[in-house]
Amino acid sequence: MDISRISKAIAEVRGDQKFQDAEDVRNKDIDLLLPAALSDSVRRMAQTATALILRGFTGKLRIHCLNSDPILRSLIETEAGKMGALNRLDFVSHDMGPWRLALGCMSDRVISADASGWTARINGIFDDRKPAAAPAIAFAVACAIAKLFNHAIFGIDKYAFETWDFCLLRFSVGENVPVDAEQIDFGKIGLLGAGGIGSAVGYVLSISDWSGKLDIIDFDTFQGPNLETCISADIRDVNRPLRKALALTGTFHGHKIVTIERECKVKGGEAILQEKWNAFVCGVDNPETRLVLDNVNADILLNAGLGSTKQDVGWVLWTQHGENDPALSSIYKTSSEEKLNDSGDVPEEFREKCLRKSYQGVSLALPFIGLAAGSLLVASLYQNVVGKRNRNTFMQMDLFAKQQRITIR
Numbered sequence: 001m002d003i004s005r006i007s008k009a010i011a012e013v014r015g016d017q018k019f020q021d022a023e024d025v026r027n028k029d030i031d032l033l034l035p036a037a038l039s040d041s042v043r044r045m046a047q048t049a050t051a052l053i054l055r056g057f058t059g060k061l062r063i064h065c066l067n068s069d070p071i072l073r074s075l076i077e078t079e080a081g082k083m084g085a086l087n088r089l090d091f092v093s094h095d096m097g098p099w100r101l102a103l104g105c106m107s108d109r110v111i112s113a114d115a116s117g118w119t120a121r122i123n124g125i126f127d128d129r130k131p132a133a134a135p136a137i138a139f140a141v142a143c144a145i146a147k148l149f150n151h152a153i154f155g156i157d158k159y160a161f162e163t164w165d166f167c168l169l170r171f172s173v174g175e176n177v178p179v180d181a182e183q184i185d186f187g188k189i190g191l192l193g194a195g196g197i198g199s200a201v202g203y204v205l206s207i208s209d210w211s212g213k214l215d216i217i218d219f220d221t222f223q224g225p226n227l228e229t230c231i232s233a234d235i236r237d238v239n240r241p242l243r244k245a246l247a248l249t250g251t252f253h254g255h256k257i258v259t260i261e262r263e264c265k266v267k268g269g270e271a272i273l274q275e276k277w278n279a280f281v282c283g284v285d286n287p288e289t290r291l292v293l294d295n296v297n298a299d300i301l302l303n304a305g306l307g308s309t310k311q312d313v314g315w316v317l318w319t320q321h322g323e324n325d326p327a328l329s330s331i332y333k334t335s336s337e338e339k340l341n342d343s344g345d346v347p348e349e350f351r352e353k354c355l356r357k358s359y360q361g362v363s364l365a366l367p368f369i370g371l372a373a374g375s376l377l378v379a380s381l382y383q384n385v386v387g388k389r390n391r392n393t394f395m396q397m398d399l400f401a402k403q404q405r406i407t408i409r
Helices: 003-014 018-023 040-056 072-084 132-151 198-204 236-241 244-251 336-342 348-352 367-386
Strands: 030-033 061-064 100-105 111-117 119-122 164-167 186-192 212-216 256-264 279-282 301-306 317-319 354-359 364-366 394-398
Touching: 018 186, 030 040, 040 100, 040 111, 040 132, 061 119, 072 119, 111 132, 119 132, 119 336, 132 198, 132 367, 164 348, 186 198, 186 367, 198 212, 198 244, 198 301, 212 244, 244 256, 244 354, 279 367, 301 367, 317 367
Parallel strands: 030 061, 030 100, 100 111, 186 212, 186 279, 212 256, 279 301
Antiparallel strands: 111 119, 119 164, 301 317, 317 394, 354 364
């Protein structure tokens, strides 16, 4: 691969005037520690961590594994290739810096993640690990990398080594007996939005072994920043630029989930809302679109949102709306413009783009926040299919604070 050509393409794609400043702020080498015995769950965790680390940081990613594993290497190199960042991978170095992440194993004063069945574990490991469900894998890694990012970039280590479990089948904090994932068919799913959250939903589904039909609804094309904020984005798709929905459909080539692109804007009264859906997922980044979804013809409407001001960056919101639940519009009464008027001095970049934080005058990408939201949404899709729908309809959590302090109602 022509590294100079790829590097030039990245610079052109992003078009960021503060590109070099951003590189300096995030220029941290990350050491990824893996156990000698690699399960498929650990391989998928490593794949997910690679995708997030290469987007959130700009230094080297050093992979430390006692055994050479061609499957693991292929997964990691595939994710690096999406970023045009194969030159940032190091499989042979024995150097070890201060910023480390352990997956499926533990080391002293190292942030770690593990997953077993539907349970994600932060800063702990399972002695007897079941094959992990895709949402548990993605959620565990997203939470751990949020802690790593908070420590390495912002210098905040207060909750870096907080230990906690979360079951994505029960939506329950604390110890739960890990439960196996069943083989299921989702039926017909509508995914509205293929940006940060929608891309994450697609990613979690793509590392699962489930089947179904996924209609991806988005009219927009990729822009430079999407390469870092959208976990499924590929530098080639950004460089064209390709439509987000079409690009996301391409990630499911050969998968049991059949995808199609729906290139359209969703407004009140649109025919697409009257189609019959087994589930409809809202992953857009504006309240206005959410306000027209109350009457979507779906068995269940799922929604996720992210913090959009300096006061709530790092927050993940999840809601679900069935026949007897509060309407989605009831929690989005305020327009985005009114919200901005109340939010004070918010950098322009931060007003318009989710999954970013302004720090020292530099816009930083936070793709792990979107992945945490996407994991909750996919878990809810599964719950709905197997008849274990969560009785709660609202959840919020802060990935940059004490993560297990989750509000669920």
